[in-house]
Amino acid sequence: MRNSNDGEGSRSGSANGSGWSRRTFLGTSFGSTVAVVALRDTGNAQSPAAAASPRDKIAVSLNINGKPHDLSLDSRTTLLDALREHIGLTGSKKGCDQGQCGAYTVMVDGQRVLGCLILAAAVQGKEVTTIEGLTGANGALHPMQQAFAEHDAFQCGYCTPGQIMSAVACVKEGHANSADEVREYMSGNLCRCAAYPNIVDAVLDAKTKMEA
């Protein structure tokens, strides 16, 4: 899936910029309990948001790797597309785009999830961590990244960012206590190159380092 009209109007950072000031921000609520936000080119502050076209962009504020990003997105934009197409974080990969391959595994509030089946609008107010956020400030590799390199845990590398994000979560969840357990809890990340044995070795090795 690609949205045809999702490039324009989005930008990173929280400061005011020209992309925003041209536009009218429209916030409307149904009663006190439902909020619909729509960002429209020719906004009418009085018109109910439900009457606006579903093609209108909506304002979405995301927190990615500790940094805020204020975007204007088509409501169909998934978290994965927001990361790759709008924010420029292309580490998370688009594999099947249907929740089956795991190449787009990211963390939301510390939990591993699939970026391709989550709407960007639905993760507002949450902390998203991607593979780019795993590396230390000084550029040092995370022990899991190091272990993947040392154990030759990839061939083409396309699945690797997703594997690594999933593996870090797997260890943190306490589900990496044996090779069997790692295989079971990493089954949501497919590897077309079948680097599986080395991936299991890398996860078990990184686990000891992460816990040290």
Next chain:
Amino acid sequence: MRPFHYVKANDLPGALQAFAPQNDPTNAAPSVNAATQYLAGGTTLIDLMKLDVMRPATVTDINALDQSKAGQIEFGDNGLRLGALVRMSQAADHEAVKSNFPVIAQSLQLAASAQIRNMASLGGNVLQRTRCTYFRDTSYDNCNKRNPGSGCAAMDGMNRNLAVLGTSNDCIASYPGDFAQALIALDAMVEIAGSAGTRMMPFAQLHRAPGSTPQIETTLTQGELITAFQIPNLPWGKRSLYLKIRDRASYEFALASAAIALDLDNGTVRDVRIALGGVSAQPWRAAEAEALLKGKPIDDTMLLAAADKAFEGARPKKHNAFKVQLGKATLMRALRDAATMTI
């Protein structure tokens, strides 16, 4: 994916209210074609929207309800209450669930992947839609679930994964979920909120047999929201399990599965609960097989008799005939495993 209005509900009244303006009073039962859909984990909804199978005009995000009672697990004298916004992984890892109702924990643990279990809610889980190829691929016109009255391409098509029990002449799609089998075996109740208030209903009445209206999958009316599942205490629920047989060892839907709870008295069955998955059009309780086993020993003769009984009404098709034998073997092994469980 078609464009849609994204609406975020902050609480239950907000969710119900957001649905109201879209209500189509001429269509009492929600279906795959309903104009408004609640969004929980999105692992069914967004997937089917990408495939253009579902085309809601409005998507109402109910995830904020996980901050309320709908996001909690409670265990006490009244049994187990699982909020509809509890994630599959939360319930699967919950100590009280694991020790008192292993069948619930296992049915969730053996489903999907770790990532999907973190996203998917229990309410969305029971409402997940069939994986039938002809339902998911809109290039086929003839799917009675998607296009009522158009026919069923699966009847003479690739029906290896489809149902042998509870099917009709209009639909042989199988119900793909695992958790629902545990709920139906344990006589769970489902709590449903609607504009007229909250009602409780046996979970067994939630899903409808396909009959001549396979597009109407549940007895929910438009806008109704599942808020919780209530599982009555069952002292012998500790002797329960979920056995799932699939094409690969992990991360795959069931070809056949059995949810079992067994009350044993010196090798004799005092009481038993049996639900079957992977083989049926809707979550399936094998009540006649249960009745047959009561008061009898768990031995090979009785196991075979129970398995035959459970699949008595099976209507296999060309590619799924193997499911009758596989389903029987799955049931027999699950009963044997339950009988020898150390608790």
